[in-house]
Amino acid sequence: LVLKLTEIKKRTRASKVAFTSEELERIKAADPENGALWMFIAYTGLRRNEIEALSVHCVERGSHAKVRVLHDPSAGVNVKDNESRSIPLNAEAMAARDEILAEIGDRELFVPKWHRDTWTKKFNAAREAAGIKRGTLHSLRHTFISRAANNGVSIHLVMKWAGHAKLETTLGYLHTPEGYEWLEMDKMLNEEKAKVVELRKAA
Numbered sequence: 693l694v695l696k697l698t699e700i701k702k703r704t705r706a707s708k709v710a711f712t713s714e715e716l717e718r719i720k721a722a723d724p725e726n727g728a729l730w731m732f733i734a735y736t737g738l739r740r741n742e743i744e745a746l747s748v749h750c751v752e753r754g755s756h757a758k759v760r761v762l763h764d765p766s767a768g769v770n771v772k773d774n775e776s777r778s779i780p781l782n783a784e785a786m787a788a789r790d791e792i793l794a795e796i797g798d799r800e801l802f803v804p805k806w807h808r809d810t811w812t813k814k815f816n817a818a819r820e821a822a823g824i825k826r827g828t829l830h831s832l833r834h835t836f837i838s839r840a841a842n843n844g845v846s847i848h849l850v851m852k853w854a855g856h857a858k859l860e861t862t863l864g865y866l867h868t869p870e871g872y873e874w875l876e877m878d879k880m881l882n883e884e885k886a887k888v889v890e891l892r893k894a895a
Contacts, residue, residue, distance in 0.1 A: 708831075708834045708838070708864070708865065709826050709827040709828070709831040709834060710831065710834045710835040710838040710839070711734065711824070711827060711831060711832070711835045715822070715824050715827075716730075716731060716734050716835070718822035718823065718824065719818050719819055719822045719824065721822070722818050722819075722821035722822040723814070723817070723818035723821065723822075726814055726815075726818065727818070728787075728788040728791035728792050729788070729792060729803060730815060730818060730832060731784060731785075731787075731788040732785060732788035732789060732792060733829075733832040733833065733836075734784075734832040734835050734836055735781075735782055735784045735785035735788065735836060736759055736779050736781070736785050736836060737779065737833045737836030737837050737840075737853060737854055738759070738761065738779075738833065739830075739833060739855075740808075740811055740829060740830070742761050742855075743802065743803055744801075744803065744805075744806075745801070746759070746761070746801065746802040746803065747800060747801060747802065748793075748796065748799070748800060748801065748802050750762060750802070751789055751793075751802055752781070753789075753793075755786070756780075757780075757781045757786065757789075758778040758779060758780050758781060759778065759779050759781060759785075759789075760776065760777075760778045761776060761777050761778070761779070761855065762776045763775055763776045764776075775855070777852060777853070777855050779853045780853075811829055812828070812829060815828070815829040815832075816828075816829075833854075834865070836853075836854075837850065837853075837854045837862070837865045838865050838867075840853060840854075841862065841865040841866050842865070842866065842867060847859070847862060847863070850862050850865070
């Protein structure tokens, strides 16, 4: 598994650009018209074709809400892995959702109907205006998956939220930031000590 993961990392490191929180804020500020849309993608990990087909009724309101990605070929909605899924909305995603819904009017789709090239041009313009030299629209999705994979989310949940059919695809997003190993080691030791204390109390 370690050898396989190393191989996946080498193959994907160059292509999987992820934005920092600060870069996302700069992109949003540089494009007031569409900034909320870019943030919604960055905090849900939706693919371009998935958000293009996203109906307003699939975006839940309120707290503890989710966005539902439905695989429905009869309606022209084809999810890559042929399976519907749902992604919980965190605070940032809900803020972006509310901003989009406030401007949506009576439109049935959550986002405007744009040509594929329009998506690319609008996002690239926002990124360049923010002074960021690398990354694509798809990097917003990479950002979400990388954050989830490297911040303690169970790998099976990351796989589910991302809509990956293969575990090795999800594993390709894992990396070990400097200092992370020490944090995990301390966490492991602290949990072991806590268990010993509880066992002694029980005895």
